[in-house]
Amino acid sequence: MAEPIRVVVTGAAGQIAYSLIYQLAKGDVFGPNQPLYLHLLDIPPMMGVLEGVVMEITDCALPLVKGVVPTADLSVAFKDADAAFMVGSMPRKQGMERKDLLSANVKIFKEQGQALDKYAKKNVKVLVVGNPANTNALMCSKYAPSIPRENFSAMTRLDHNRAQASLAQKLGVGVDKVRNVIIWGNHSSTQFPDASHATVELNGTSKSVVEAINDNAFLQDEFVKTVQTRGAAVIAARKMSSAMSAAKAAGDHMRDLWFGTAPGHFVSMAVISDGSYSVPKDIMFSFPVTIKPGGSYTIVQGLKIDDFSRKMLDITAKELLEERNDALELCSD
Numbered sequence: 001m002a003e004p005i006r007v008v009v010t011g012a013a014g015q016i017a018y019s020l021i022y023q024l025a026k027g028d029v030f031g032p033n034q035p036l037y038l039h040l041l042d043i044p045p046m047m048g049v050l051e052g053v054v055m056e057i058t059d060c061a062l063p064l065v066k067g068v069v070p071t072a073d074l075s076v077a078f079k080d081a082d083a084a085f086m087v088g089s090m091p092r093k094q095g096m097e098r099k100d101l102l103s104a105n106v107k108i109f110k111e112q113g114q115a116l117d118k119y120a121k122k123n124v125k126v127l128v129v130g131n132p133a134n135t136n137a138l139m140c141s142k143y144a145p146s147i148p149r150e151n152f153s154a155m156t157r158l159d160h161n162r163a164q165a166s167l168a169q170k171l172g173v174g175v176d177k178v179r180n181v182i183i184w185g186n187h188s189s190t191q192f193p194d195a196s197h198a199t200v201e202l203n204g205t206s207k208s209v210v211e212a213i214n215d216n217a218f219l220q221d222e223f224v225k226t227v228q229t230r231g232a233a234v235i236a237a238r239k240m241s242s243a244m245s246a247a248k249a250a251g252d253h254m255r256d257l258w259f260g261t262a263p264g265h266f267v268s269m270a271v272i273s274d275g276s277y278s279v280p281k282d283i284m285f286s287f288p289v290t291i292k293p294g295g296s297y298t299i300v301q302g303l304k305i306d307d308f309s310r311k312m313l314d315i316t317a318k319e320l321l322e323e324r325n326d327a328l329e330l331c332s333d
């Protein structure tokens with residue numbers, strides 16, 4: 001058996017964590033041969049609830065869990081961390097946009113970035129889930145200057161999974177037959193879900209999704225809007241934000257960072273922009289990426305960007321630039 005790794009989950013007493021921790025503990029993310037210590041961070045008033053979560057982890061009797069560290073202390077939570085799921089923050093309520101959470105949440109990510117910088121391993125992989133995820137990840141990385149910026153990413157995998165599932169439903173095939181959808185930009189209602197490079201396996205043959213659906217109006221309108229507003233639709237129905245699907249996406253994202261993407265497949269992940277596709281640098285922008293085992297990723301290059309796509313990329317980049325300015329101001333004191 002491998003040496004145990006230390007995996008942090010923040011917001012560990014919350015909804016997403018409740019589904020995520022089980023996946024981690026049973027080996028769905030880091031593999032069935034990887035023992036781990038679970039470092040569970042929440043705020044002091046939630047320590048009683050967290051105690052209940054720890055009892056349940058124990059009662060699951062899962063052999064990969066070598067220890068559980070429930071805490072409200074950042075120095076304990078991030079000590080020697082190999083991987084961190086940054087979930088802890090306020091979720092939006094009906095009628096809010098995710099960026100409305102910036103003032104409530106961004107300082108959490110500043111403070112926790114500083115703690116990662118001080119206590120975590122320098123090769124820690126940090127996945128930001130808490131909203132507004134892209135800009136929180138940017139600020140988390142800014143305040144952890146000793147950790148490479150490439151080790152930070154924000155989650156757009158839920159949008160990616162939503163897009164893949166929506167196309168599979170439209171085509172009447174299993175989700176595993178659709179690949180290489182792209183989410184560009186922000187995890188917000190300005191994101192651009194793009195099916196133009198996606199493929200579908202039909203009767204054993206790979207075909208472009210655009211050709212298979214043969215309905216550009218659907219792909220540029222209904223499909224885009226459905227994915228952009230899916231989070232709000234879940235909130236309207238559940239009166240709480242998505243949790244099971246968010247935890248599944250967080251597991252998918254981290255597993256791909258750990259083990260790499262399959263040949264010929266790319267996934268969507270918000271990473272620091274290097275200017276690819278004329279996206280402004282230094283914002284956390286969701287791109288299509290391929291990943292090598294161990295987490296080094298490459299932004300997929302050379303995809304054709306038509307006029308419609310260009311317009312959509314520019315809209316979401318503009319929003320991220322605005323969020324960055326607001327976040328810098330909020331964190332300046």
Ligand SMILES: NC(=O)c1ccc[n+]([C@@H]2O[C@H](COP(=O)([O-])OP(=O)(O)OC[C@H]3O[C@@H](n4cnc5c(N)ncnc54)[C@H](O)[C@@H]3O)[C@@H](O)[C@H]2O)c1
Pocket residue numbers: 010011012013014015016017041042043046087088089090091092108128129130131132133155156157158159187241242243246
């Ligand atoms: N990126 C995505 O795709 C995606 C998807 C779903 C939800 N989210 C976001 O994830 C976040 C968590 O959602 P949830 O449904 O689990 O919320 P929740 O309210 O159920 O749980 C959040 C937990 O975070 C804790 N918390 C608050 N401040 C903290 C701090 N400073 N340090 C540590 N813990 C802290 C709370 O006490 C609570 O236990 C929200 O911001 C939500 O909008 C993102």
Ligand SMILES: O=C(O)C[C@H](O)C(=O)O
Pocket residue numbers: 091092098131158230231232234241242246
């Ligand atoms: O939409 C939200 O606020 C929650 C989450 O970001 C989601 O996409 O479901």
